[in-house]
Amino acid sequence: MGFTHEISGVFEAARDSLVDHVARVRETMARSAVVFARGSLTWYIESRRHSEHNYIEHPKSTQAFHPPVSRLGEQIIQAAELGSPEVSADSPIDTRPAKAAAALNLFEKDPTIPGWLDNDEAPSILPDSSTLDEQVYAAAVPTGEVSIDGLGQFSTLAELNKSGPTTSTETPSSPSREPFGPDYFDDLGLAA
């Protein structure tokens, strides 16, 4: 009986350890998803507020949501002050680097977003000054269409829709019911 009990204990411990491992993996993923979503959505919302349909693309970088924004902002402003033949006084305002800098700096005001606080010790997303212009214009020049960063294989929303996930290429019909509408938030008075 003692032996059986011991063996049973070993299996139970192994099971608990496995469950704990799976839970930790899931927790890590969920927390990471929350942080990523918060950063990305905050960026998206601020961009949309500035320009409803012509929002600024974020610099293309996998580190996009963890740069020391103050330094990046400063570098972008410096680049704007130095001037560039590609940006003239006649350029539309949205193509000017200063606009991108202003949008990026919005993140400094949100202390709830990890990685966005002033931190001069953190590595810059800009590898060296020679790539600064490229980064600046990637941030500043709107394409007019949605760029699918990260996937690599799609460059526009149209291309993405052509490829999936649906087999239908028809114009999407109006959703019958929008999630996150006032039904769920305003009426319930949920805290922001």
Place this chain on the structure above:
Amino acid sequence: MIGDIFKSAKQRQLDRQTDMHRKLIRKEAEMGGKLFGEVKPGGRREFFCLDEHTWVWHEEWIGPDGKRQISTTRYDIRPSSVLKAQNGQSYQEVGLQEAENLLRAINLYEKRVVDELYPESKPAVGATFAA
């Protein structure tokens, strides 16, 4: 022969891990659905994080004609864009108001689902999902 036994044991372990992972997502979905208040009788609502870039809203309700309606919305969050695909349709950009509400929902999800389901003390999680 012994190799087969180990392979089979490893497969069983993988199956169990998959099963547990699925149970955790199901639990998160159930808790996530409750963030938005009571669901009307005959309805069902789920909201959950599928992976690092994907959030899913699923809702079932009885329409005015008495027929069951189902809507599944998948939000793909990218570094520089937020897209959604509803009921298997093409991707669309998420509007400003919807993006703001999605952000609020995700903040609530962290507080009331992730923090509660995976508390700092940790051991309770195993007990809940071992079955």
